[in-house]
Amino acid sequence: MEPEPLTFFTPDGDRVTWEVEADPAHDPFERRLTLVVQGTKIVQRRVPRAEGRDRDHLYELLENEARMGARLLTRLRRAYPVELPRLMGYSLDEEEPFVLLSDHxxxxxxxxxxxxxxxxxxxxxxxxxxxxxxxxxxxxxxxxxxxxxxxxxxxxxxxxxxxxxxxxxxxxxxxxxxxxxxxxxxxxxxxxxxxxxxxxxxxxxxxxxxxxxxxxxxxxxxxxxxxxxxxxxxxxxxxxxxxxxxxxxxxxxxxxxxDQDLRLEEGRLAFDRAHEAKRETEAEQPAPVTRIEQAPREQPRKWWSRWLPLAVLVCLFLVVWMVIR
CATH class of the missing domain: 1.10.510.10 (Transferase(Phosphotransferase) domain 1)
Incomplete structure (x- = not known):
């Protein structure tokens, strides 16, 4: 396993880069990483480019996991329980966004x-x-x-x-x-x-x-x-x-x-603001044009073909009127 740099935001909102080694991945949505310096194991949950291309809801689920993890940290940081995963960091604006959690x-x-x-x-x-x-x-x-x-x-x-x-x-x-x-x-x-x-x-x-x-x-x-x-x-x-x-x-x-850790609370609010700004930016972008196949239109008729039936009716009316007269 070759070390690779991993840049992300901590729950406090600080941008950091760690050297990590990734275990052989069998699940495209989750990797187990080892921090090179500390030797600590963490879990990276992510949305691969190929998987997220046609399933936008996967990005929403990942962002929600980061949001809920940040909320737990603001309330439980002084004595975090073993029963729940701990948010270690996140990077949600990349082509393949991810969140980092404590090891399984x-x-x-x-x-x-x-x-x-x-x-x-x-x-x-x-x-x-x-x-x-x-x-x-x-x-x-x-x-x-x-x-x-x-x-x-x-x-x-x-x-x-x-x-x-x-x-x-x-x-x-x-x-x-x-x-x-x-x-x-x-x-x-x-x-x-x-x-x-x-x-x-x-x-x-x-x-x-x-x-x-x-x-x-x-x-x-x-x-x-x-x-x-x-x-x-x-x-x-x-x-x-x-x-x-x-x-x-x-x-x-x-x-x-x-209780609430004020620094973490500020980080969570910053995350929410960034998330809303991202939503607004996406909403302002023009919607992609979807090509809709239409049935072939009927070719326009010649002008005389439209008026010919009416002309025949007028002639018949005149003939009948002359006979009666």
Whole structure:
């Protein structure tokens, strides 16, 4: 692996360049990088030129991940939780934009379905609902909690991929599929709230603990280890804090002060201003001309061909009038 320079903006808004080495990439949207000097591993999520050419929404998802990561940093920087990925930097104005995040921990939770010990099952529940509780304290709804975005290292989860996250209270958009997306989220009705993430987290825990698939609301009566989450699929689900209380877990926000780092807040606002300026610039540019194939037009008729029928009718009228007269 040959070192390469990587220039980007830190969450504080500073422009820096790091020397990195990239692991052999199998996923065009994600690379694992090693910082040459520190030896630290980080993750680069990006939009390749070929992939983004015909799918503009990929750029929006990447920018949203940077925005949500910056929001978490402004609230949680003094004691950042292990359950969430940490934003390390971003560069969104390049031909192939990217965000940098802390390295992945563990493996996708789907690899542990039906194989966790009792103590691990409880630790999984506590850690995943810690993540949901912390997000809710920052007014964020993840919206894509499923076996592909939850990782497990034997001790704690890591909830990845904030690209679809939104602020609590935002209008719901249709997103996700059964069984992991809540019914209201699939329907796109009402406002996004933590209950959406509670449903998804409960479904991930059910699938991982039991190893069984389910089409919709699961039956938890035969799974004593899952009784603390028995009502997360109901019409009146508990809060993440209530679930943690049932698991005899303290509120993580007691040890993670959710305050605002003013420097990071300024950096986040600068990011938002740059994002809006980019939108305005794109809106001012003339829309690309799309060629629309039209049916061939009928050739114009000669003038005499248009008036000939009328002339025949006039002549017939005159003949009939002369005969009657």
């Amino acid at each position: 921990r563990g493996e996708p939770v789907s690899r542990f379905a039906g194989a966790l010990l009792i103590a691990e099952q409880r630790a999984l529940q506590a850690s995943l609902f810690r993540a949901v509780r912390i997000l809710s304290a920052c007014d964020i709804v993840h919206r894509r909690i499923d076996p592909g975005t939850v990782r497990w290292d034997g001790t704690a989860v890591q909830l990845t991929d904030l690209s679809h996250a939104t602020l609590a209270g935002s209008r719901r958009l249709r997103l996700g599929e059964a069984p992991y997306a809540a019914p209201e989220q699939r329907a796109g009705t009402g406002r996004a709230c933590t209950a959406d993430d509670l449903w998804s987290a409960g479904m991930v825990i059910y699938r991982t603990v039991t190893g069984r698939d389910v089409a919709d609301r699961p039956d938890l009566t035969a799974a004593p280890a899952l009784q603390p989450i028995h009502d997360v699929f109901s019409g009146q689900p508990p809060s993440a804090l209530e679930v943690l209380d049932r698991l005899r877990e303290p509120d993580p926000m007691r040890s993670i002060p959710a």
